[in-house]
Each structure stands twice: as C-alpha cells, then as structure tokens.
Amino acid sequence: MTDQPSNESRRDVGPEREAGGEPNPEGMSRRSFLRTSAVFGTGLAALAAGLAPLLDVKNFPSLQQFMQKYYKEMTPEEMAVVLKRIENEVERQYGIRPHVRDLKPMDGVEFVYCLNLTRCIGCRKCVHACVAENNQSRSPEIQYIRVLQMENGSLDMEKAVHDYDPAKVPEKGHFYMPVQCQQCKNPPCVKVCPVHATWQEPDGITVIDYDWCIGCRYCEAACPYWARRFNFAKPSIPKDRINPEMDYLSNRPRSQGVMEKCHFCLQRTRAGRYPACVEVCPTGTRKFGNILDPNSEVSYILKTKKVFIQLKEELGTSPRFFYYFDV
Amino acid sequence: MKDSTKTSIVMYALAVVFLVLAGAFLSRGWGQTPALQPIPLVDSEFLKTATVRTSYAELVSSKADLSDFDCYGCHEKGKPPILRFDEKHNLIVPEEHKDIVMGHGRNNRNNLCTNCHDENNLELFQTRDGRELKFSESTELCGSCHGPTYRDWAAGAHGRTSGYWNREMGPITRKDCVSCHNPHSPKFPGRQPAPPPHTLRPLNKPAHEGEREGEHEGEHEGKHD
Numbered sequence: 001m002t003d004q005p006s007n008e009s010r011r012d013v014g015p016e017r018e019a020g021g022e023p024n025p026e027g028m029s030r031r032s033f034l035r036t037s038a039v040f041g042t043g044l045a046a047l048a049a050g051l052a053p054l055l056d057v058k059n060f061p062s063l064q065q066f067m068q069k070y071y072k073e074m075t076p077e078e079m080a081v082v083l084k085r086i087e088n089e090v091e092r093q094y095g096i097r098p099h100v101r102d103l104k105p106m107d108g109v110e111f112v113y114c115l116n117l118t119r120c121i122g123c124r125k126c127v128h129a130c131v132a133e134n135n136q137s138r139s140p141e142i143q144y145i146r147v148l149q150m151e152n153g154s155l156d157m158e159k160a161v162h163d164y165d166p167a168k169v170p171e172k173g174h175f176y177m178p179v180q181c182q183q184c185k186n187p188p189c190v191k192v193c194p195v196h197a198t199w200q201e202p203d204g205i206t207v208i209d210y211d212w213c214i215g216c217r218y219c220e221a222a223c224p225y226w227a228r229r230f231n232f233a234k235p236s237i238p239k240d241r242i243n244p245e246m247d248y249l250s251n252r253p254r255s256q257g258v259m260e261k262c263h264f265c266l267q268r269t270r271a272g273r274y275p276a277c278v279e280v281c282p283t284g285t286r287k288f289g290n291i292l293d294p295n296s297e298v299s300y301i302l303k304t305k306k307v308f309i310q311l312k313e314e315l316g317t318s319p320r321f322f323y324y325f326d327v
Numbered sequence: 328m329k330d331s332t333k334t335s336i337v338m339y340a341l342a343v344v345f346l347v348l349a350g351a352f353l354s355r356g357w358g359q360t361p362a363l364q365p366i367p368l369v370d371s372e373f374l375k376t377a378t379v380r381t382s383y384a385e386l387v388s389s390k391a392d393l394s395d396f397d398c399y400g401c402h403e404k405g406k407p408p409i410l411r412f413d414e415k416h417n418l419i420v421p422e423e424h425k426d427i428v429m430g431h432g433r434n435n436r437n438n439l440c441t442n443c444h445d446e447n448n449l450e451l452f453q454t455r456d457g458r459e460l461k462f463s464e465s466t467e468l469c470g471s472c473h474g475p476t477y478r479d480w481a482a483g484a485h486g487r488t489s490g491y492w493n494r495e496m497g498p499i500t501r502k503d504c505v506s507c508h509n510p511h512s513p514k515f516p517g518r519q520p521a522p523p524p525h526t527l528r529p530l531n532k533p534a535h536e537g538e539r540e541g542e543h544e545g546e547h548e549g550k551h552d
Binding site for chain 1: 335338339341342345346348349350352353355365366368369373374375376378379479482483484485486487488489490491492493495496497502507515517518519520521522523524525526
C-alpha cells in the first residue's frame with residue numbers, strides 16, 4: 001500500500017526541483033507532496049517498528065532445518081543427514097563435538113518406573129543429575145523433576161512445599177514425593193498437540209520432535225502432572241557441562257520456543273542403561289525396568305509391593321510411573 | 328478554519344506520533360524486560376553417583392588401606408575381647424574403637440558385638456544360625472536377620488542398582504548393604520538437599536518455616552528403620 005504514493009512522490013521530485021520550488025501545474029503541489037511523503041514515511045516507520053522484534057531473533061533456522069521432514073517420515077539416510085547437521089550446529093554453538101544418535105525402541109520392551117515413597121529423603125540429587133544428563137537450560141532453569149515435600153498422612157499436593165531448603169533432609173513429619181513425566185498410557189498431552197510433534201513410542205516413552213514443535217504450549221496445559229517445560233529463552237548451558245552423548249528425540253540442545261520433558265533418559269535406556277536419576281539416587285528409591293520381562297525388578301515390585309498410587313489415577317491417564325511403599 | 332486544514336493538522340500530528348513511536352520501538356526505549364538474576368550452577372558434589380559409604384569388597388577392589396580390618400594387629404589371638412556395659416545396659420565403646428557409634432536395632436538394643444562378630448576369630452562374622460562369614464560376605468550376615476529386606480535386595484527392589492537394566496547389554500552393579508548403611512548404626516543419615524528450584528516468582532516460604540528450624544538437628548525418627 002505504501003508503494004503507490006512513494007512511486008508517485010519520487011517521480012514528482014525531479015520536476016519540482018527543476019521548477020525552482022514553484023508549484024508545477026502538471027505535477028503535485030508542495031503541500032500534497034509533503035503530505036504524501038509524511039504518510040509514506042509514517043507507514044514505512046510503522047512497518048519497521050512492527051518488524052523490530054525480529055532484531056531479537058538470533059538463531060534463524062537454517063534452510064536445511066526449515067525444510068526438514070517430519071520425524072516419522074524420514075528415511076534412515078535423511079535422518080543421517082539431519083544428525084550430521086545437529087552435530088555441526090551443536091559444535092558451532094557450544095564448541096563441543098557431540099555424538100548424536102537416533103536410537104529406536106527395542107522389541108518386547110515397555111518401560112515402567114517405580115518410586116519408593118518410604119525411601120525418598122528429598123535430597124534432590126535426581127533433579128540435578130537429570131539436568132546434567134539431559135542438557136537442560138541452567139539459566140533460566142529447566143528441571144524435569146520436582147520433589148514435593150508432603151505432610152505425613154496426606155497426599156494433598158495443594159499443601160506440598162516445592163522449595164524446602166533445610167540444612168538436612170529428611171525433616172520430621174514429612175515425606176517426599178518426586179514428580180516427573182508419568183509416561184501415561186493415555187497421554188492427554190499427545191491428544192492436544194495440533195501438529196503431532198509429540199507422540200507415544202512403542203516402548204512407552206512419550207517423545208517430542210523439537211524441530212516439529214511450534215511452541216503452542218497446549219501440551220503443557222493438558223498435562224495434569226506439570227511435567228512439560230517450555231523454553232521461554234534460548235537455553236544456556238556452560239560448555240564444560242554439556243553431555244555429548246545425545247539423541248535426536250531426547251537430550252540434544254533445544255532451541256528457544258519449544259517444549260521439553262522427561263523421556264526416561266531415552267539416550268541411556270534404549271542403550272540398555274539405567275536413567276540418570278536412578279544412577280544418582282543415594283537411597284535406592286528409584287527403580288526402572290522392563291515390565292514385559294517377568295524377572296525385572298519393576299515386575300517384582302508391582303507383584304509383591306504395596307503399589308500405592310498411580311498419581312491422579314482417577315483422570316484415566318494410566319501412568320507408567322508407580323509410587324509404592326515398603327511394608 | 329477550513330476542514331481540509333484541520334485534516335492536515337491531524338494528519339501531521341498523527342505522522343509525528345507514529346514516527347516517535349517507531350523511533351522508540353526501534354531504539355527499544357521502553358518495554359525492555361528486566362534481566363533476571365543469573366542462576367548459579369549447582370555444586371558438582373550433588374551430581375556424584377557414589378554411595379554414601381564404601382563397602383569392604385569395594386575397598387578391596389580399589390586396593391584401599393585395609394589396616395582397619397586387621398583385628399589381630401592389636402587384639403590377641405585366642406583371647407576374646409571383654410565387653411563392658413553401663414548400668415542402662417548400653418555398651419561402653421572402648422577408646423580404641425571410639426569412632427564406632429552404636430545405633431543398631433530398636434532403641435539401639437542390638438549392641439552386643441558378638442551378635443555379628445565372632446569372638447573366637449574377630450576377622451569373621453557369625454550368624455545366629457551358626458554360619459561363619461568373611462568381611463566381604465556382610466550382605467549374607469545382614470540377610471540372616473533382615474529376611475524381607477534381603478529378599479527385596481536380591482530381587483533388585485531394595486538398594487541402589489547401577490549399570491544396565493538390560494542384562495544382555497551390560498552388567499548390573501548391586502551395592503552391598505554396607506555401601507549405604509553403617510552396620511553399627513544402620514539408619515540412613517540425613518543429608519543436605521541440593522538447591523531448590525529458582526522460580527520466577529518470589530519464593531513462597533511456608534508460614535511455619537521458623538518453627539521447623541530447631542528440628543533439623545535431631546535424627547529423623549521412625550521413617551527408615
């Protein structure tokens with residue numbers, strides 16, 4: 001719209017000057033020229049002001065990333081190209097050459113997590129081991145696990161304290177309930193995603209394709225466990241704290257404006273290892289394994305222990321995360 | 328005043344307002360979000376996966392100093408040590424063993440050394456059913472009394488497991504009882520928690536925070552026995 005008057009005004013500048021400032025009978029009067037150029041200038045300035053937020057965008061996606069296909073539609077060859085691109089990008093941004101893989105779910109494996117509420121002392125080591133393993137942003141802070149300090153004799157999470165910080169835990173009269181993604185069998189977060197950027201894998205892990213997520217945060221609102229996190233800013237991770245063992249669907253560095261959440265340390269568990277939170281727990285509170293294997297420790301726990309809750313089981317989400325008590 | 332003049336004045340005024348606004352936006356004269364306090368990195372101490380103690384078997388495999396386990400460096404062979412108790416029947420821990428804190432069993436009543444140690448050969452354990460066990464087999468000793476816990480441990484449901492959940496892809500490491508529990512005072516010790524989450528909102532300290540201050544010192548009773 002602003003083009004039209006600009007062309008006219010430019011065309012008319014010449015003759016006006018030639019005429020020594022006198023109004024040109026065939027062209028435009030001085031007044032209408034000034035008015036037109038003021039409108040044009042204002043329009044241009046308003047357009048520039050409207051585009052000003054673009055100045056804040058530092059990492060435009062490369063053409064390759066922009067044209068990337070949906071995760072489930074990529075052939076192994078295309079995925080190899082993408083993994084190479086991610087490795088290059090991480091090396092450019094963080095100065096460390098990572099090893100990015102795309103591990104697939106194993107046959108006959110369905111992951112289940114069991115957490116012993118009798119044992120947890122609320123030391124929060126799992127929270128920080130998770131951050132270190134999964135390359136979460138340190139500042140602003142993104143954590144997948146939130147340890148709730150609960151009153152003895154109650155499961156009222158409204159009264160839970162998130163930021164307890166005494167000299168020593170556990171504190172008298174309390175128990176501790178760590179909450180993270182429950183990897184539901186019937187996940188509400190997957191249902192609400194308008195672009196299918198999050199889905200449930202055959203081994204039970206709900207994953208996110210960070211290159212497909214549009215950051216609408218519907219899943220965050222849908223999750224009853226407050227398990228999903230949004231990258232409001234570009235994640236900041238110090239170079240010496242980067243975990244170079246990465247996977248496409250799990251702990252590769254995220255960009256600004258995408259969701260992330262616990263994925264049972266997919267880059268470890270699909271390679272047969274325990275998640276980082278299990279490895280760091282000083283009390284053996286956390287148990288992880290394959291529910292389809294009758295000899296696994298999670299099968300033993302679900303068979304013999306008082307499995308007290310699936311959190312908010314009345315919602316019908318059917319979590320793969322079980323809280324139990326020693327008796 | 329003519330209508331066209333009025334229109335021009337309004338137009339010029341609007342143009343000026345828009346130009347000023349545009350200039351302000353471009354130079355970001357306002358609307359700058361206040362910078363958040365940088366969050367300090369967590370102490371790497373909290374990221375360590377080591378258990379709170381080191382078992383005898385782990386000391387042997389790491390070739391650590393084992394002089395603490397050389398009983399007959401001080402004791403005399405064939406001469407069982409004499410135990411002394413105070414009037415409340417609490418064990419008087421001798422000066423040479425003053426690093427041992429006795430706190431085993433309900434009301435710390437499992438305080439007879441020979442309940443576990445063999446008085447005739449101090450470098451062995453004895454179970455109540457008469458078995459003799461080496462220091463490296465302490466898990467069997469614990470299991471001789473703590474049956475259900477031992478059963479859970481053997482199944483991988485009690486205590487820390489590390490390594491591979493998939494036994495075909497790699498080994499699983501199962502920690503001994505004494506990797507976490509002090510055998511003389513087995514209650515799991517309290518520890519300093521890692522820093523709480525840094526929320527964007529001011530911290531909501533619970534109203535009864537002050538009341539709790541004095542209670543940290545005492546051991547947490549009745550939870551981990």
